Amino acid sequence: MSNEVDSLDVVIIGGGLAGLTTAALLARSGKSVTLYERSSKEIGGRARTTEVDGFYFNQGPHALFLTDVGDSILKEIGITFTGGIPGAGKAYLINGGRKREVPGDYGSWLSSVKSDGSLVESDESQFFNSPTKIDFSQLEGVTVQEWLDKNIHDENLAEIVKTILRLNTYANDPDIQSIGSALRQIYVGSRRGVMYLDGGWQTLVDGLLKVIKDANARIVMGEKVTRVKRTDSSGWLVLLSDKTQVSAKIVVIAAGPMDAYGLFDDKERPEILSKAAKEAKPIRMVCLDVALSSLPDKDALFALGVDRPLYFSVHSAYGKLAPEGGALIHVAKYLGTSIEPKPREDQPELEELLDLMQPGWRQVLVKKRPLPSMVVSNALVTAATGGLAGRPDARIADNLYIVGDWVGEEGLLSNGSFASAKSAAQLILNE
Numbered sequence: 001m002s003n004e005v006d007s008l009d010v011v012i013i014g015g016g017l018a019g020l021t022t023a024a025l026l027a028r029s030g031k032s033v034t035l036y037e038r039s040s041k042e043i044g045g046r047a048r049t050t051e052v053d054g055f056y057f058n059q060g061p062h063a064l065f066l067t068d069v070g071d072s073i074l075k076e077i078g079i080t081f082t083g084g085i086p087g088a089g090k091a092y093l094i095n096g097g098r099k100r101e102v103p104g105d106y107g108s109w110l111s112s113v114k115s116d117g118s119l120v121e122s123d124e125s126q127f128f129n130s131p132t133k134i135d136f137s138q139l140e141g142v143t144v145q146e147w148l149d150k151n152i153h154d155e156n157l158a159e160i161v162k163t164i165l166r167l168n169t170y171a172n173d174p175d176i177q178s179i180g181s182a183l184r185q186i187y188v189g190s191r192r193g194v195m196y197l198d199g200g201w202q203t204l205v206d207g208l209l210k211v212i213k214d215a216n217a218r219i220v221m222g223e224k225v226t227r228v229k230r231t232d233s234s235g236w237l238v239l240l241s242d243k244t245q246v247s248a249k250i251v252v253i254a255a256g257p258m259d260a261y262g263l264f265d266d267k268e269r270p271e272i273l274s275k276a277a278k279e280a281k282p283i284r285m286v287c288l289d290v291a292l293s294s295l296p297d298k299d300a301l302f303a304l305g306v307d308r309p310l311y312f313s314v315h316s317a318y319g320k321l322a323p324e325g326g327a328l329i330h331v332a333k334y335l336g337t338s339i340e341p342k343p344r345e346d347q348p349e350l351e352e353l354l355d356l357m358q359p360g361w362r363q364v365l366v367k368k369r370p371l372p373s374m375v376v377s378n379a380l381v382t383a384a385t386g387g388l389a390g391r392p393d394a395r396i397a398d399n400l401y402i403v404g405d406w407v408g409e410e411g412l413l414s415n416g417s418f419a420s421a422k423s424a425a426q427l428i429l430n431e
Contacts, residue, residue: 008034010428011238011248013225013263016045018403018417019254020208024077025425027215034248035212036240040222043209046375047414049200052291052367054323056200060287060374061313061330062414063194064201065185069411070418079207083197084318089301092357093163094310099303099356136187139180140387147179163304169412170376171283172309172334177380178387185412196319228253228263234398252401252424256280256378260402270396280379280406281337285311286346287371288331288354295327296360303357309334310349312357326366329358337380341373377413379406391416394424401427 010026012019015037027033037043050057064070064083074081092099139147144165152158162174168185171177197203212219227239228251238246253260261269261277295314303312315321316328331350335341347370354361381387388409394401405413407420 007235007247007249008032009248010034010250010252011036011236011246012252012254013228013238014045014254014259015039015043015219015221016254016404016417017047017204017208017414018405018407018421019252020044020205020212021073021077021418021421022252022254022403022424023217023219024208024211024215025073025421026428027212027217028077029425029429031428033212033215033217034246035217035219036223036225036238037219037221038224038241043219043221044202044205047201047205049202049205051202055291055326055328055366056202056321057289057291057328057369058200058315058321058330060285060289060371060376061311061315061332062197062201064197065188065194065415068188068415069422070415073418073422074204074207077208077211079204079211081195081197081203081207083195083320085193085195086302086313086318087193089314089317090299092300092303093160093306094303094308094353094356095306097356134183134187136180136184137387137389139183140178140389141383142179143383144174144177144179144182146383148174159306163306166309166334167304167311169283170285170334171380172336172339173281173380173382176281176337176382176384178383180387181381181412184388188415196315196321198320200319200321225263227265228400229265230268236399250399250401250428252403252428254403254421256282256375256404257406270400272392272396273402276379276392276406279382279385281382282375283337283377283380284335284341285371285374285376286333286335286341286343286350287374288347288350289369289371290329290331290354290361291322291366291368292327292329292358292361293364293366294325296358296364300357303353305353308349310353312353329354329361335373343370343372346372377405377416381412394420395427 009032012023012035023033023035046059093102148158165182166172168189169182224241229237231237235249236251257276257280261273301314301317311332314329321328331353401424403420403424405416408423410419
């Protein structure tokens with residue numbers, strides 16, 4: 001028999017980065033907040049970090065953009081973090097199984113592949129040197145491939161641009177990805193760069209948890225929300241896996257589009273969730289996180305594949321992620337949204353990349369952790385849906401909100417989570 005408890009002010013469903021940020025913003029402003037996380041042991045979603053023998057494993061490669069909304073919101077809440085900005089050391093582009101050292105800035109990468117050392121003349125192709133000339137909003141409905149076909153007429157140059165786009169957006173879908181949102185992401189990253197956080201992204205999770213608890217908000221672990229229903233009034237009834245029913249004035253769903261879709265009966269489900277679930281194309285990577293007792297080649301710190309969508313970076317060279325003398329490396333393969341992972345092929349391919357960049361790594365191996373199909377973001381920003389402007393708003397019904405990396409007109413990846421959390425919190429506080 002169901003057991004209904006007293007009505008709550010705000011219920012947040014999900015303890016990932018978006019849910020925790022929403023809880024922190026609301027709780028510190030005086031709202032009574034209860035957050036339900038279905039895991040009984042872990043909270044933080046893809047922002048979790050696992051510590052093993054002094055090595056800090058993020059869930060694949062993580063970088064914090066220092067001039068975007070996430071950085072400003074974390075500072076607003078009072079979350080402190082330290083880390084290093086990548087840049088020193090040698091960088092390589094890999095093509096045809098060979099690595100070629102390149103300068104540290106994108107513009108030099110482009111010019112270095114032209115036979116005459118020059119770039120094409122359109123404003124778009126000059127993006128890396130004069131990004132302020134581009135109106136990103138005018139390009140939201142244009143695909144990456146359409147933009148390349150129109151503006152970049154050198155095949156080698158086009159492949160370099162795709163490589164840079166993969167690095168900044170984690171996506172590998174030029175035929176459907178919005179170029180407007182992708183170029184904006186590159187512009188954001190080029191202003192001050194990104195940071196690899198000391199101790200991993202767990203420092204952000206721990207900081208948010210402290211703010212939440214200091215504001216006397218409540219976190220319930222190991223309790224899955226199975227259904228959300230409208231009550232006779234303007235509030236909501238939240239059904240839990242233990243058959244408990246919680247009455248809430250306001251509900252915030254901090255989950256992916258498919259999980260959010262599944263919380264409602266067909267008759268009560270907001271139409272926007274049906275649309276989002278149908279259109280969502282998750283961005284995924286094949287990842288291999290590697291801990292070494294020492295780094296065989298201390299200068300080879302970063303590489304990207306051009307003809308193959310590969311990534312290599314020694315994050316511990318900048319952030320404190322390994323014990324003294326050790327190294328924490330992320331190698332990865334960007335998957336297209338329609339490409340299924342192939343573990344028997346993908347993992348050997350990533351190990352071959354390690355052989356190329358760090359010969360002898362097997363002799364100093366401490367631990368390797370494969371993530372054969374890591375979801376990086378819940379929904380690719382596509383041109384067909386209007387780019388960022390086509391994503392659902394945080395408010396989807398009276399006293400019902402969604403937050404996450406697939407919500408709102410601002411920010412990709414974690415910045416989408418931060419921005420939607422801020423938007424939802426402001427709307428709730430204004431009401």
